[in-house]
Amino acid sequence: MAMNLVPDELWDRIAPLLPVRPTRWHRHPGRRPVPDRAALAGIVYVLRKGVAWRDVPREVVGCSGVTAWRRLRDWTEAGVWLRLHAALLTELRRAVLLDLDDCAVDGSHVRALKGGNHVGPSPVDRARPGSKHHLIVDRHGTPLSVTLTGGNRHDVTQLVPLLDAVPPVRGRQGSPRTKPRRLYADRGYDFDKYRRLLWKRGIKPMIAHRGVAHGSGLGRVRWVVERSFAWLHQFKRLRIRYEHRADLHQRLVQLACCIICLRRPSKGRHRTSPIEGETSQ
Template sequence: MTLVLDSRTRRLTDAQWALIAPLLPSNTGRRGHPFGDDRRVVDGIIYRFRTSTPWRDVPRAEFGPWQTVWKRHRRYAGDGTWDRVLQALLSQADAVGLIDWDVSVDATIARAHQHATNTTRPDQDTGAFSNYKHLPWDETEPPGHGIGRSRGGLTTKIHHVVDGHGLPLAIVVTGGQRNDGAMLEHVLGDIRVPRIGGGRPRTRPDAVLGDKAYGSGVNRRMLRARGIRAVIPEKSDQITVRKHKGSKGGRRPAFDEDAYKDRNVVERSFALIKQWRGIATRYDKLAITYRAGAVLHACLTWATLLGDTP
């Protein structure tokens, strides 16, 4: 399956909006004054992340007051709206068999612009910001805002789980220095695909494809305990230690080389999401709003696929 999402398009297509609109709070029984011009405001949010323009410079003639665009995104990020939209789209996709549950996991670095770093934060932020599991949302902003100091300076890391076609299932934001392998259990824990018609949401993939950074004994035992097949190459130092111990070193972990060739889909997913300049470089002070931009991109990706499905 090959999915092409035209990131140069500033407006939602009719097919995308038809899937997303019913899931927004203004159309789901929200009390109080109804939101106006939902589509125009969401277009404005997409425009901002696509172009990385400052919020104040979002064109008023096309998208309305910038304050409305910013406040709506902050609200939807803070109350979990974008995550609920993504879960609903994933539920629809799973119901028609569009999700390949041999998932790939990896992380990518985004440099934090000076506009994102003029906040009070600890020297090293090892916290993570993710989805629904950490409600109430306003208490989930990590103390360092998901910005850490690594070799590249002040950076943020986006941890991605994608299905076998490279479509996003879970997104976690941490400081840039956070070890990829140490975040595996947390990232997999953010997979949640509700089932249409009731029942427990699906949270467990069939297999996990990852590079050597995820090959620790802790991760392999965690995957084995959950009944998930690990397609992860063994680290060279682990091979040396195992051989040095001889028969006491145990057997070599199973590794499917042919299946591992499909791991590149997660790299392609990063190439796609970083076409949005506001994701490739972080300009947002809050991890909540920055991650919500990545989740919104995931929503559009799935909405595009579902809209093209007969």
């Protein structure tokens, strides 16, 4: 089961990024630590199944939910997920599977049951506590960066932080790419201030205008961000925010983005799902 949750292609990329645990030189060092691959399997199990950490089946995964949560905390503080995401984007660009010329941005609400940072009254859920996932994707829907805010934050406030969070994407000759050429967004981003900010960064804003009838044609490019949210929310743990710590929830979202990026090459060849790798009909 652990091998199915953490396939070799994922483990081979993340293993070099994990921090090395210090060697204990005591005469009685105690119980041997759980292997990192088993702990990662526990994290992926929670991410996909949406179960509580205490309900992780040790006999199936190979570690307890508490151990998996602790490794998630430690690896989050070590910046493992950010480096993994940047490495996968570099691989995709090297394989000419990443189109950074046209990108799309949007936000999605999720309910937050346990409070914590980046939680606010959601305007689309009767003011219940909620959070927002903000996502920027390339032309094919590949996640480039993700941020987390309270449910009452306007989407446009995360436009610049999302662009700043895109890692330098290498993989081709020349300088690393850090920004798109054109950015597509819906009417919620229609503010002159942010249009000027995009132009100043050398990005052409392709933003729908408020008060104008539908039919601008921008949806032919912008729809991929909605599909990417659908991919993310196939991971059941991301449909509702259970983590009190905002950084842990955001890194779970980023791990899901990494899995989508990892499935991107096989998806292009065999039309497989970015979540489970099942062939589409």
